[in-house]
Amino acid sequence: MSILEENIKRTELSEIGEFGLIDVLTKGIKLQNKSSVRGIGDDCAVLNYENQKVLVTKDLLIESVHFDLTYMPLKHLGYKAAVVNISDIIAMNGSPKQMIIGIGASNRFSVEALEEVYSGIFLACKNYGVDLVGGDTVSSQSGLVISVTCIGEAEESDIVYRDTAKKGDLVFVSGNLGAAYMGLMILEREKQAFKADPNMQPDLAGHDYILERQLKPEARMDILQLLKDTGVKPTAMIDISDGLASEILHICHQSKLGATLYEEKLPIDVTTDLVAKEFSIDPTTCALNGGEDYELLFTISQEDYEKVKDIKEIAAIGHMTEESSGVVLVSRSGTQVDITAQGWDAFLKKDRQ
Amino acid sequence: MSILEENIKRTELSEIGEFGLIDVLTKGIKLQNKSSVRGIGDDCAVLNYENQKVLVTKDLLIESVHFDLTYMPLKHLGYKAAVVNISDIIAMNGSPKQMIIGIGASNRFSVEALEEVYSGIFLACKNYGVDLVGGDTVSSQSGLVISVTCIGEAEESDIVYRDTAKKGDLVFVSGNLGAAYMGLMILEREKQAFKADPNMQPDLAGHDYILERQLKPEARMDILQLLKDTGVKPTAMIDISDGLASEILHICHQSKLGATLYEEKLPIDVTTDLVAKEFSIDPTTCALNGGEDYELLFTISQEDYEKVKDIKEIAAIGHMTEESSGVVLVSRSGTQVDITAQGWDAFLKKDRQ
Numbered sequence: 126m127s128i129l130e131e132n133i134k135r136t137e138l139s140e141i142g143e144f145g146l147i148d149v150l151t152k153g154i155k156l157q158n159k160s161s162v163r164g165i166g167d168d169c170a171v172l173n174y175e176n177q178k179v180l181v182t183k184d185l186l187i188e189s190v191h192f193d194l195t196y197m198p199l200k201h202l203g204y205k206a207a208v209v210n211i212s213d214i215i216a217m218n219g220s221p222k223q224m225i226i227g228i229g230a231s232n233r234f235s236v237e238a239l240e241e242v243y244s245g246i247f248l249a250c251k252n253y254g255v256d257l258v259g260g261d262t263v264s265s266q267s268g269l270v271i272s273v274t275c276i277g278e279a280e281e282s283d284i285v286y287r288d289t290a291k292k293g294d295l296v297f298v299s300g301n302l303g304a305a306y307m308g309l310m311i312l313e314r315e316k317q318a319f320k321a322d323p324n325m326q327p328d329l330a331g332h333d334y335i336l337e338r339q340l341k342p343e344a345r346m347d348i349l350q351l352l353k354d355t356g357v358k359p360t361a362m363i364d365i366s367d368g369l370a371s372e373i374l375h376i377c378h379q380s381k382l383g384a385t386l387y388e389e390k391l392p393i394d395v396t397t398d399l400v401a402k403e404f405s406i407d408p409t410t411c412a413l414n415g416g417e418d419y420e421l422l423f424t425i426s427q428e429d430y431e432k433v434k435d436i437k438e439i440a441a442i443g444h445m446t447e448e449s450s451g452v453v454l455v456s457r458s459g460t461q462v463d464i465t466a467q468g469w470d471a472f473l474k475k476d477r478q
Numbered sequence: 479m480s481i482l483e484e485n486i487k488r489t490e491l492s493e494i495g496e497f498g499l500i501d502v503l504t505k506g507i508k509l510q511n512k513s514s515v516r517g518i519g520d521d522c523a524v525l526n527y528e529n530q531k532v533l534v535t536k537d538l539l540i541e542s543v544h545f546d547l548t549y550m551p552l553k554h555l556g557y558k559a560a561v562v563n564i565s566d567i568i569a570m571n572g573s574p575k576q577m578i579i580g581i582g583a584s585n586r587f588s589v590e591a592l593e594e595v596y597s598g599i600f601l602a603c604k605n606y607g608v609d610l611v612g613g614d615t616v617s618s619q620s621g622l623v624i625s626v627t628c629i630g631e632a633e634e635s636d637i638v639y640r641d642t643a644k645k646g647d648l649v650f651v652s653g654n655l656g657a658a659y660m661g662l663m664i665l666e667r668e669k670q671a672f673k674a675d676p677n678m679q680p681d682l683a684g685h686d687y688i689l690e691r692q693l694k695p696e697a698r699m700d701i702l703q704l705l706k707d708t709g710v711k712p713t714a715m716i717d718i719s720d721g722l723a724s725e726i727l728h729i730c731h732q733s734k735l736g737a738t739l740y741e742e743k744l745p746i747d748v749t750t751d752l753v754a755k756e757f758s759i760d761p762t763t764c765a766l767n768g769g770e771d772y773e774l775l776f777t778i779s780q781e782d783y784e785k786v787k788d789i790k791e792i793a794a795i796g797h798m799t800e801e802s803s804g805v806v807l808v809s810r811s812g813t814q815v816d817i818t819a820q821g822w823d824a825f826l827k828k829d830r831q
Contacts, residue, residue, distance in 0.1 A: 162531060166640070169535040169569075169570045169630070171531055171637060174525075174528070175527070178525065179525035179527050181525060182521060182578075182612070183536075185582050185625050186616075189619045191616070213522055214522060217522045227536055258534070259534065259536060261536060266543055272536065274578070281526075
């Protein structure tokens with residue numbers, strides 16, 4: 126079941142050494158962006174941001190904590206590692222431009238395995254117009270570690286922070302929520318079944334959509350363009366990596382406001398809904414706490430509502446209130462429940478994946 | 479012997495969670511640099527580099543591969559992790575300005591232990607005028623992982639690359655070489671002795687200098703200033719992280735040149751020399767292949783020699799030649815030996831530390 130066994134050719138990392146490996150992994154890179162002055166091959170990358178503000182984000186992804194190679198193909202892993210960082214640039218209303226990768230790998234991984242990871246990174250870079258300007262590969266004694274730094278640009282006046290929502294603003298979310306978590310549940314179920322009977326073939330039929338949301342998420346650069354086309358700038362924005370609950374709490378906490386969201390407004394795909402019920406999980410819980418959807422959560426002023434109401438890819442799910450009103454969800458039955466963060470927390474939910 | 483046992487108070491990471499931890503570790507940070515627009519607390523850091531080029535570098539440090547917590551105090555580890563990245567900015571003739579930290583830690587580490595790591599990072603940031611603009615802490619199932627991204631600035635005309643050395647240029651090195659490696663050898667010896675007899679007290683007396691070179695290295699920002707004061711700009715530059723041999727090969731390879739270095743010119747501290755002999759290692763080997771000195775290796779044109787010859791902190795060790803002449807060391811006895819990279823290679827020398 127593991128991708129590690131699929132490689133026909135296996136070149137040991139020790140055969141080519143650290144610098145040889147960097148050469149193999151990064152050969153043929155051509156820089157596309159005007160802001161990329163110098164890429165891989167010196168002590169630093171050199172960038173030119175004379176007309177734009179620089180946005181920088183980084184994430185550290187650790188095997189057995191953030192990903193499970195039993196069901197995560199290496200190419201998808203590279204793609205996802207890149208996209209989750211690109212998503213942070215987009216959540217500032219910026220354009221991703223450069224990426225630097227650091228990989229820690231043990232000799233369990235072959236050169237070809239790391240080339241697979243890089244092929245996913247390259248694909249994401251191509252899809253989002255990003256230059257890979259630095260790559261570093263070091264030895265790890267245990268699992269695979271991927272560290273990604275993404276750099277992007279934005280006009281100062283375009284940048285959208287988390288702490289600038291206003292009372293009365295409408296709360297919007299892009300796409301739909303909870304799908305990535307349901308994809309994970311399916312993968313975990315098949316992993317357990319495979320453990321119990323290694324001859325079993327995984328039953329993933331009919332779950333393409335939610336599996337793709339888990340294994341190959343996309344960052345919503347398209348939403349930024351749709352909003353730009355209407356002339357609307359969000360008042361606050363964040364990407365949904367830890368679940369809607371955690372992210373709305375960030376916006377409320379940092380903007381010193383409350384929020385009222387409506388359960389009936391939460392966009393949940395029909396597949397997510399069906400699979401959640403199959404697992405006896407409330408689909409609303411998936412949307413609130415599932416995480417890894419990489420959709421955008423943003424607020425806009427009420428007067429901008431007319432301009433954006435016909436955009437199909439976004440949905441209004443509530444509004445910002447006074448801080449003293451708290452952060453609440455109005456259920457379908459009309460009762461109010463406090464929203465608390467039960468999303469992904471690295472130290473509390475170690476066995477999540 | 480381990481710093482992990484020294485903490486009196488121990489707060490479990492799970493008690494405060496990921497966001498609580500980030501708050502504890504990064505409280506009270508004040509941004510100092512004009513280019514730091516927004517630091518920790520949003521999807522990205524926001525920087526302003528309208529008048530300068532942006533330099534970006536990153537390193538991934540993994541426990542048991544790059545550091546050994548048996549003898550590396552956590553505060554020193556944080557300091558060193560920051561400095562080795564700052565050194566990369568300096569090696570481009572730039573000024574370090576911002577840093578983003580990613581830490582992966584298992585529940586073996588307490589909140590107080592991570593505060594120790596951060597206290598070292600903060601000290602390095604203070605000493606080198608760097609703002610910490612992003613910090614991320616995730617769970618790791620095994621060892622400690624530290625990922626550092628450092629961002630700096632330089633005028634385009636000031637940037638010094640590796641591939642721009644010219645034939646006939648003089649090769650200079652700052653400070654002295656091999657000391658960090660000898661510090662490591664002392665620490666390793668005491669670790670082995672401690673393993674054999676846990677009641678033994680480590681014998682580190684008289685080795686302060688080389689221990690500090692290993693445990694608390696500094697980046698040579700002072701050398702850049704000394705050169706600037708004379709009006710001399712190096713033609714090529716790199717910092718010595720993997721040993722002189724590996725670094726001169728990088729400059730030669732990338733500049734498509736050869737080099738002739740002179741053994742008698744290599745600056746080696748008297749302590750390094752004594753300890754090397756105690757371990758029956760040729761001090762020249764320490765200088766060539768020891769690594770982790772974080773001194774600067776640079777080339778300058780011959781006509782600039784008069785301007786820099788009185789700078790005590792640097793030494794001329796050879797000159798650049800045609801590519802066909804190879805990269806050679808002229809020994810004290812006058813014989814020529816090829817310089818080959820035997821420095822730190824993550825995949826070949828796993829048991830180095």
